[in-house]
Amino acid sequence: MLQVLGLKKRFGNSKVLAVNDVSFGVETGVNFALIGPNGAGKTTTLAVIRGVELPTAGDVHVAGHSIVNSRNGARAQLGVCPQINAIDQHLTVSQHLWVYGRLKGVPHKLLKHDIYALLSAAGLLPKADQLATSLSGGNQRKLGLAIALIGDRPVVLIDEFSSGVDPFSKREAWTTLAALTKDRAVVMTTHSMEEVDALSHRVGIVASKMLAVGTPSSLKSRFATYEIHLPASRVSEVLDYLHERGFGEAMRTLDTLTRISVPGVREEELGRLLRVLEGVKGELNVDVTLHEASTETAFLSIVRAHNVREEESRQTSGVSWFGKLFKLGRT
DSSP states (O other), X not given: OEEEEEXXXXXXXXXSOSEEEEEEEEOTTOEEEEEOSTTSSHHHHHHHHHTSSOOSEEEEEETTEETTTOHXXXXXXXXXXXXXXXXXXXXXXXXXXXXXXXXXXXXXXXXHHHHHHHHHHHTOGGGTTSXXXXXXXXXXXXXXXXXXXXXXXXXXXXXXXTTTOOHHHHHHHHHHHHHHTTTSEEEEEOSOHHHXXXXXXXXXXXXXXXXXXXXXXXXXXXXXXXXXEOOGGGHHHHHHHHHHTTOTTOEEOSSOTTEEEEETOOHHHHHHHHHHHHHHHHHSOOOOEEEEOOHHHHHHHHHHHTTOOOHHHHHTTOOOHHHHHHHTTOO
């Protein structure tokens, strides 16, 4: 339903490509998460898909329409949920859908039914006559999604869906998003690995170029199979203990001081690892917990393997972007 084909984008006379030969496809019923560090080209890629920026090279096909040769035709197949809520302070919830529905060309005789269906599915029907500005952050994101879906567009672009929304409302909004987009092709950008795990079927990691594409589980399986969480002061001691007992590939993670990555542990080896960790608790008196590797681990590993740094760190201190991330309190 959506094909991004060899996409390149250069701004002005810059010698650097903001997007460099990025390709991916999204089928109906698939949520594709496009993730990467700041300055990675995610926003530029979405801008080209939306037709607000023309590509330097390559093309985008939306439901068979070329963004280069038939931009209006391609854009007519898109629904967009931007990061900033498109809320008017003078309009009620239902009036927003009336306005956007008419702008998208929904016939008047169908619009009332479509609005009722979307508000019902989003859980916003009881609030239909309230001013949209009175909604909570989570409900405003639901309304933004309904606006994107009015007009029955087959491809939906969603930018930072749960940014700034409290944890409880965020999960409610995720449920609504999954229900309303199950028969559409979705491209979602996010900085939340939790959101990626909750919503995406496939993931693309981009840093100007596409670094990796796959399901969340396939990306995780390529890197640390398990992670050991423990006090930072005991990491070196436990690492030596693991190396001496056959887990020579165990290594200190670079993104946090309280984890050890243990790659390549197959199902038949898990029991041996658990026995070694019992020894860590008994012989070294270190409290450890074992977790399966996360999508975040795979993301950091892939980005680190390509020596990618956040845009700001390239321009200023030279500190790696994930180092800054954890310096700011990420755990």
